[in-house]
Amino acid sequence: MEKKNILLVDDDMSLLITLGDFLSFEGYNVVTANSGEQGLEKLKSYIPDIIILDMSMPGMGGIGFLDEISNKAGKPKYPVLVLTAKANMAAYFANVEVDGFIAKPCTPEDLLMEVGRIVFLRSGDTATGLEELLEQKNLQDKKILVVDSDSCFIDKISVGLDVDGAIVATVKDGPEMLERAILWEPDVVVASGLENDIDNNVATLHMMPKTKNLPVVIYNKKKKLSSSFDESKFVKYVELKNVADVITEVKSFL
16 A cells, blocks of 8 residues: 655654654654745645644744645645644634644544544545444454563554554563463564564463464564574564554454
């Protein structure tokens, strides 16, 4: 599936970095701008499927930017999701043709779902089509154990699995994985291929009677997996491009 394009316009540099990275990790092409003026420059060479727009910025601000990309009737040329700390501005946008409104702070999963909703609806899918897509999820109430010492990656993967309906538990290394897998009895283990001795820990997991058939998805987020990693009936490996890649492999076991 072709990646969708997002233009993220906000003067908060930390938000541009963290949110831009999160959305990229979720499979979107993301271009950022730290002002309305810079956003307009980006639009000269970039066609977004959705614009995530902050309103409280220096210069022309979000309202000025919105005016510049709208036709005479006030309708923006692109789908726009307004992101602002001023929740009371929702009343103003009730009469403006933006596609969505989220007040800061918002949870990553809420933002991700709102972006997905707008992209689907504006790409020609009906609301019913979106509902059908959501009904296709098959991780509802499945117990997924995630193993990774990188808190940033573990948060992103956990959010993706949680949005898909899974019950997620996390640990930081192989020994913790072994203990938690026995006590918690997950449906699938998802583990970073960069953790020390992860292959040996997975082998140990599959030698124990209670967890010998426990499916394990090992993902690679920085480099190629070692040649010592061999796939088996209960082990799969995925080159991590986004959370969707991991979720696809998890679903293949269920």
